[in-house]
Amino acid sequence: MTTNSNVQPQAVDAPLTHFATFLVLTVKDDNPDAIKTVRSTIASIKDLSKNITMRDLNAMFTCTVGIGSDIWDKLTGLPRPAELRPFQEVKGKKHTAVSTPGDLLLHIRAERRDLCFEFERQLMDRLRDTVTLTDVTVGFRYFDLRDLLGFVDGTANPVGTAVPEAVMITAERDPAAVAGSYIVVQKYLHDLTAWKTLSTEQQEAVIGRTKADNIELDDAESGQQQSHKTLATIEDENGNEHEILRDNMPFGSPSSNEFGTYFIGYTAQLWVIERMLERMFVGDPPGLHDRILDFSTPVTGSTFFAPSASVIASLEDD
Known part of the structure; x- marks a missing residue:
């Protein structure tokens, strides 16, 4: 990713790695010393x-920092990004996209699990209280x-x-x-x-792609049940498609009977993901x-x- 020389973005477009840790934290913002410590750590x-x-220079280690709407003003003291707001619950007839707390997101990625672990340990040593x-x-x-459903993920990136x-x-x-991204x-x-x-x-009909070789299937006719692939494709009123960058990861434990996918989407326009979730949970047609x-x-x-890396570094000066 490139930008002007004065504003450096975070590594939101880092290559997919074999391991990732997704850490969501809430800040004890009633304590001024806590705000100061969190700001300094970030x-x-x-x-x-x-x-x-x-x-290990070959392990492609990165950490992207995301800051939530509720803590933005206290933590940064900076103007708010235009679309920054809490996650909007989406309630469909049968399913709901729930909204849960989160002031900080640490998206930690590497080719080695031990590096993710060690970074998390050092980070939490600073933030613990x-x-x-x-x-x-x-x-x-x-x-x-x-x-873990057996289908290739992230093809539309x-x-x-x-x-x-x-x-x-x-x-x-x-x-x-500038040079920031919504997550x-x-x-x-x-x-x-x-x-x-x-x-x-x-x-395959649910997903909209073949399972073995990931070939895209034709869309259903308008007004009929659409596949996940189709509902997650967002176009504006002019028919222009708007992409997002997914860095989803499977997680789970067979012995605990836990199987899942951690969805993480980066976008320059938050409304794109919000509309995608509305189409998924409410339906199109409803x-x-x-x-x-x-x-x-x-x-x-x-x-x-996720502010630019330049903004993140400048927080120490506040």
């Missing part, structure tokens, strides 16, 4: 990351980028020069948020027992919800803004 993320990166853990999820790459346009805010769009996260739990009662053809939700239940839902 500002030093580059140095904390360097301590880990130097242990100033934050409350909302959720921590450890993800892993599953075979050839498949989710933008590539090459299309990535910055999809995820990075320009000065023309929002001068207060939406949801933790989905899968009912694999029910999913496996479907035939391969039925599963009442024909995304059938993947009959087998995948969201248990979290939070929205964050």
